[in-house]
Amino acid sequence: MFKPTQWQEKLRSVSYVPTKQICAVLSLAQALEKPVLVEGPPGAGKTYLAKAAASVLNAKLVRLQCYEGIDVSRAIYEYNYGKQLLYLNALRDRVSAMLNGTKSMAESVDILDREAPFWGESFLVRRPVLEAISPADEKPRVLLVDEVDRSDREFEALLLEVLSDWTVSIPEYGTVTAKKKPLVFLTSNRTRDLSDALRRRCLYLWLDLPDRKREAEIIMAQVPEASPKFAGRVADFLAEYRNMSPRHVPSVSEAVELAVALLATAGENFTVEDVEAALSVFAKNKDDAKIGRRAAEKTAVTLVAEK
Amino acid sequence: MLKSNTLVQSLAGFAEYARKKGLVLSPAEVADGAGAVSALAPLSLPEMKEVLEPCLVKCVADRDVYERAFDEYFRIAREEVPAIIAVARSENNLRGRRTGRKGVLTKERPEAEKGPENAAESGPKEGWRAAFGKDPSLSEPFKLFLSGEKYAAAARLAKNPLTDSEKREIVVAVSRLAAQGIISKADLPEVAAEIERYAALASEVEKMRSSFSKEDRQSVRKGVHTAHGGAHAWSSAADWLFDISPEVLAQQLEKVDKNRLALLIKEAERAAAALKPLIAKAPGSLGRKKALDYRKTLRASLSTFGEPFRLCCTAKRRRLRRVVTVCDVSGSVKNVTGILLAFLYGLHQAFEGRVRHFVFVSEIDEVTPYFSLDSYEECFDKVTRAAAVDYRGYSNYGKMLELLWDRHRSAFDHETLVIFLGDARTNRYDPKGWIVKEISSLVRKAFFLNPEDPSEWYSGDSAVATYEKAVEFVNVSRFGGLVEFLRKLPGLVVA
Numbered sequence: 001m002f003k004p005t006q007w008q009e010k011l012r013s014v015s016y017v018p019t020k021q022i023c024a025v026l027s028l029a030q031a032l033e034k035p036v037l038v039e040g041p042p043g044a045g046k047t048y049l050a051k052a053a054a055s056v057l058n059a060k061l062v063r064l065q066c067y068e069g070i071d072v073s074r075a076i077y078e079y080n081y082g083k084q085l086l087y088l089n090a091l092r093d094r095v096s097a098m099l100n101g102t103k104s105m106a107e108s109v110d111i112l113d114r115e116a117p118f119w120g121e122s123f124l125v126r127r128p129v130l131e132a133i134s135p136a137d138e139k140p141r142v143l144l145v146d147e148v149d150r151s152d153r154e155f156e157a158l159l160l161e162v163l164s165d166w167t168v169s170i171p172e173y174g175t176v177t178a179k180k181k182p183l184v185f186l187t188s189n190r191t192r193d194l195s196d197a198l199r200r201r202c203l204y205l206w207l208d209l210p211d212r213k214r215e216a217e218i219i220m221a222q223v224p225e226a227s228p229k230f231a232g233r234v235a236d237f238l239a240e241y242r243n244m245s246p247r248h249v250p251s252v253s254e255a256v257e258l259a260v261a262l263l264a265t266a267g268e269n270f271t272v273e274d275v276e277a278a279l280s281v282f283a284k285n286k287d288d289a290k291i292g293r294r295a296a297e298k299t300a301v302t303l304v305a306e307k
Numbered sequence: 308m309l310k311s312n313t314l315v316q317s318l319a320g321f322a323e324y325a326r327k328k329g330l331v332l333s334p335a336e337v338a339d340g341a342g343a344v345s346a347l348a349p350l351s352l353p354e355m356k357e358v359l360e361p362c363l364v365k366c367v368a369d370r371d372v373y374e375r376a377f378d379e380y381f382r383i384a385r386e387e388v389p390a391i392i393a394v395a396r397s398e399n400n401l402r403g404r405r406t407g408r409k410g411v412l413t414k415e416r417p418e419a420e421k422g423p424e425n426a427a428e429s430g431p432k433e434g435w436r437a438a439f440g441k442d443p444s445l446s447e448p449f450k451l452f453l454s455g456e457k458y459a460a461a462a463r464l465a466k467n468p469l470t471d472s473e474k475r476e477i478v479v480a481v482s483r484l485a486a487q488g489i490i491s492k493a494d495l496p497e498v499a500a501e502i503e504r505y506a507a508l509a510s511e512v513e514k515m516r517s518s519f520s521k522e523d524r525q526s527v528r529k530g531v532h533t534a535h536g537g538a539h540a541w542s543s544a545a546d547w548l549f550d551i552s553p554e555v556l557a558q559q560l561e562k563v564d565k566n567r568l569a570l571l572i573k574e575a576e577r578a579a580a581a582l583k584p585l586i587a588k589a590p591g592s593l594g595r596k597k598a599l600d601y602r603k604t605l606r607a608s609l610s611t612f613g614e615p616f617r618l619c620c621t622a623k624r625r626r627l628r629r630v631v632t633v634c635d636v637s638g639s640v641k642n643v644t645g646i647l648l649a650f651l652y653g654l655h656q657a658f659e660g661r662v663r664h665f666v667f668v669s670e671i672d673e674v675t676p677y678f679s680l681d682s683y684e685e686c687f688d689k690v691t692r693a694a695a696v697d698y699r700g701y702s703n704y705g706k707m708l709e710l711l712w713d714r715h716r717s718a719f720d721h722e723t724l725v726i727f728l729g730d731a732r733t734n735r736y737d738p739k740g741w742i743v744k745e746i747s748s749l750v751r752k753a754f755f756l757n758p759e760d761p762s763e764w765y766s767g768d769s770a771v772a773t774y775e776k777a778v779e780f781v782n783v784s785r786f787g788g789l790v791e792f793l794r795k796l797p798g799l800v801v802a
Contacts, residue, residue, distance in 0.1 A: 004347065024347065025361045031346035032339055032362075039367060069603070085612070154621075190367075193657075199365035200333060206367045245676065 001030040007056070015221040016045075016052035017214060025205045026053060026183075035163050035184035037202035042189050043251020044207045045218075047146055050185040054142035057183065060135070063144045064128035066151040072158055077170055078125045084118050119172035129159070130168055133178040141182040148198075149188040156198045159186075163201040212239045215255055222256045223263065230268045233299070234259045237275065241282070241295040250282035257281050272296045315341055317381075318359075325363070325376040329580075336363055352381055368580075435490045435498060442480050446473045452505050460505075461512050469509035477502060556787035560643045560758045568642050571786055572649040576683065578790070579653020582797055597621060628722045628751060628800050630662040633711065635729030636691055637668045637702050643758040643783060645687055647728055650793055652683045658800075663718050669703035670696045671710045702732060704770055705739035712742045719746055724799055725753040727778065731770045732759075738770035740777065747777040752799060756783045756792065 002010065004023035011018045018026075029036045038046040054061035064075055072078075088095070098115055102108045117123070126136070132143035145159070162168055166178040186202060188194060210218060216235040220226050226234075238255050250258070258281045266274035275296040283289040322337045339362040349355040356377050364373045440450050448467070452460035481498060484490045490498055555574065558567060603619035632651060634644040648664065655662065655678045663675045672694040677686045691698070719725065725746060731738075747753045755778045757764065757771065764771040764780075771780060783789040 001346075021357060021360070024357050027347060028343050028358070028361055032342050034339070036361075037365075081612075193366075196331075196365070200336060202365075203339075203361040204365045205361060206370065245679070 001027065002056075003027055010056040011052055012221065014052050014055045016048065017210075017217045017221050018049075019214070022049065022205065022207070025203055028203055029183060032203070033166075033181045035186060035202045036205055037186045037188065037194070037199060038205045038207050039188045039190055040207035041209055041249065043249070043253065044209050045252045046185075046187040046207050047144065048252070049207070050142060050144040050146075050187070053183060053185070054144075057140060057142060059140035059142045059183070061142050061144060062128045062132045062182075063146060065146050066148050066155065068150055068152060070151050070155050074127060075155065076127050076129045076158065076162075076168055077173075078127060079119065079172070080123050080125050084123050087123075088118070124170070124173060129162055130176065132182045132184070133162065133166060133168055134176045138179070140180060143182050143184045145184065145186045147189060148186045149191045149194060153195060156195050160197055160201065163198070209242065209249070210252060212236060215239070215252070218252060219256060219259045223259045225263055226259055227268060230263070230270075231259065233270070234262065237295060237299045238282075240299050241292060244291045244295055246283070246288040246291045248282075248284040248288055254282045272300045318344070321377070321380045322363075324380045325373065328372055328376040328379075330363070330369055330372050330376060332363055336365075355381075435484055435494055438484050438489045439480060442483075444476045445480055446476070448509075449473070449477060449505060452508065453501065457508065461508055464509050464512040468513055469506075474506075556785065556790060558786040559760075559784060560646070560786060560789065561640075561760075561784065563642055568645065571646050572683070574786075574790075575646045575650040575793075576653050578793055579650045582654065582793075626722075626801070627658060627661050628724050629718075629720070630658060630724050630726065630800060631665070631718050631750075632663075632726045632728065633665045633667065633671070633707075634727075635668070635702060636666045636694075636696065636698065637700070640729055640758060641691060643756075643789070644728055645691075646786075646789060647726075647756070648687060648690065649683055652678055652686055655679070663715075664690075665711065665715070666690055666694050666696055667702075667707040667711075668696050668698060668700045669706045670700075671707045671714075672696050673715070701734045702729070703736045704729070704731065704733045705737040708739045708742040712745065719749045721749065721751060723750040725750050725778075727753070727755040728758075728783075729755075730757060730759045731755065731764075731774055732768050733770045735768050738773045740770070740773035743774050744777040753778040754781050754792070755779065756781045756789070758783050760784045 004020065004027045007023040007026045008018060008020075011023070025036055028034070038049060040046055050063075051061055066075075095112070098111060099108045102111060126134075128143065129145075132141040135141050148156070148159075163184065166181050168176045170176065186198075212232075212235045215238060216228065216231040219231040219234055220228060223231070234255065238250060238258070242249055258278055261278045261281050262270045262274055265277065272293075276293055279289050279292045283292040318337055318341050322332045322340075326332055340359045343358050343362050344355060347354075347358045349358045356374070359377070360370070360373065364370050436453050439445060439453050446467075446469075448460040448463040448469070451457075451463065481490065481502075485495075555570065558571065560571075563571065597620035600619050600621040603621065604617065607617045607619050630651075632647070634647065635641075636644055644666070651662065651664065662678075663673060664678065665671050665673050674690045674694050677689040677693075680686045680689065743753075755771075755774055757780055759769075761782050761784065763769070774780070781788065781792050783792065
């Protein structure tokens with residue numbers, strides 16, 4: 001288990017700038033062996049947090065992207081029915097030979113159950129959740145259940161057993177228990193309200209878009225060539241832009257892309273025109289482009305006034 | 308650091324307090340909180356607040372409730388914490404008075420703080436302490452203070468503040484002991500200093516207590532619960548709305564003053580907070596009718612080449628209808644608009660973008676974007692100042708309807724619920740009733756909330772008689788009428 005201060009150092013070493021709350025939650029998730037439900041506006045860095053945590057723990061990230069209609073066969077496990085039928089066909093003679101001499105149906109079924117491993121490991125397709133709970137190579141895993149709010153209530157119910165007991169019950173196979181509990185992240189954009197049952201099995205983390213100071217640190221962490229002054233100017237511009245309520249609020253990754261674009265095209269001392277040229281990075285419609293121009297002009301005026 | 312049994316008791320007590328404040332906490336979550344505190348060992352209250360938050364707060368809406376409950380509980384309700392702070396502050400203040408600067412330590416320790424090593428020197432002085440300790444007329448906190456147990460004294464004072472009669476008793480006791488010769492003339496300055504220190508401590512404790520707001524004390528005493536979490540039927544969950552005093556329900560909305568308006572807006576916000584979970588997740592989803600899902604059936608069956616053929620059913624998807632509000636912001640109707648919009652502001656997110664708000668006097672403007680602002684105060688400020696309407700003009704319902712129909716016809720469809728709010732007084736302009744009829748024919752249901760007294764509805768320039776042919780009028784002249792309408796709203800909005 002890492003303490004919060006250790007998480008702080010290790011996340012920064014993989015270019016993720018965490019808040020104190022993030023570090024505390026990650027530490028608690030390890031200590032209490034509970035999953036983390038991360039909610040926040042789109043683009044706040046929820047998915048990236050899981051990736052960074054996997055990197056810190058030297059674990060393989062197993063990602064389950066949720067969508068409406070996702071079910072157990074896509075998320076947890078499935079049997080390879082096609083393979084089962086093929087094998088059954090191919091081994092028909094062998095099976096007949098095996099069942100030769102049996103006196104009753106019950107005896108035949110009993111032999112098939114014992115000898116024919118059609119519900120065994122070789123026909124079991126491990127989907128992300130099962131892969132995270134019981135990885136084939138026994139190396140640590142971090143499970144990311146991304147955008148769980150896109151799935152439906154029935155799918156949430158499927159996750160409850162895993163999230164509380166770290167087991168998966170497969171009727172044909174048995175109960176699979178996690179030998180080493182993975183770190184689990186569930187992310188949600190709050191397009192719908194998640195059930196209380198799911199929430200109460202998780203630690204909760206609200207991840208909002210970063211403030212100016214943190215955004216500047218993120219830009220410096222992700223764009224090594226960026227100076228503190230440059231990063232600060234980009235963060236100031238984005239804060240002003242977000243304040244003007246654009247329809248598409250730029251995400252953290254778009255902030256980094258903007259910084260890279262400005263650094264590549266204009267360098268440290270970018271002007272209003274340079275920002276206008278880079279509008280396509282973060283302004284995704286006509287109205288937002290106008291807002292972007294206004295924000296750039298306002299930030300430039302503020303900068304001149306400060307000087 | 309709190310000891311483990313004290314920690315568990317503190318957390319259990321906090322959980323009980325937080326539940327009264329509206330935070331739904333299960334015993335498992337409290338146990339997680341205890342585990343979290345044990346694992347991360349926070350060294351201060353702010354750290355403990357951060358450590359407990361992931362375990363006890365399960366949605367962003369609960370964060371404010373949690374923070375308030377934590378601050379109140381650990382600042383005031385637990386005697387140890389304010390007692391410690393009060394003792395530290397009073398000592399700091401007293402040191403400051405001696406040196407002339409607050410917080411500056413003197414080289415010389417004051418006599419009263421001299422430890423047991425000086426007990427022999429202060430033999431005769433201890434006589435008056437012991438005498439005070441035995442005096443039955445003196446209060447327990449004072450005796451504890453004199454015996455050196457400042458924190459215990461402060462904790463007692465937090466529960467039972469120093470009263471005037473207790474002050475009188477102390478003075479009487481001093482006189483009595485002086486008369487008996489137990490307190491000599493030489494002792495008097497020290498006795499006075501001790502009493503001054505005790506008074507300073509009592510004052511600090513009282514400051515901590517009084518910063519606990521009156522309203523919060525009342526709500527703690529009442530033990531008000533909000534209807535958070537769980538699936539309730541509309542009527543039983545919304546029943547809490549009737550946990551409003553009859554006096555408030557009878558309040559006439561047109562004549563409400565500023566203070567009363569603030570109270571009513573707060574009640575509306577409370578109502579929205581209670582109903583929000585119910586709109587976000589409609590009750591009874593488990594009991595919803597299930598229909599055969601052809602796609603799922605085919606997918607499930609194809610994987611086994613149709614043997615067996617598994618029928619898959621899914622419950623009918625919850626659907627939120629669209630809501631359009633058209634509110635008058637002129638004159639006295641503006642107050643009623645404020646209350647209705649406060650309610651809708653609280654539910655804005657639950658509507659998942661399927662709500663549009665318009666305000667008018669004679670011009671009409673859409674104000675939906677303002678509902679994404681951080682606070683309702685900001686939102687209402689914009690609605691009543693920044694919309695493109697002629698705030699100082701005269702209501703002209705006909706013109707408003709014409710503009711609404713021309714510019715925003717797309718807002719109305721068969722899944723829309725329309726709520727008009729106004730007194731339907733057209734100032735002798737053409738009411739254009741046909742537009743209301745057209746809108747009503749397009750939408751699922753249209754209501755007209757009228758805050759005017761029903762006895763006035765058909766008088767003067769009122770267009771109620773024209774509009775009521777197309778829409779259902781609702782009497783919201785009193786707060787109870789508005790509450791009754793809001794109670795039904797979730798049932799109308801969720802399909």
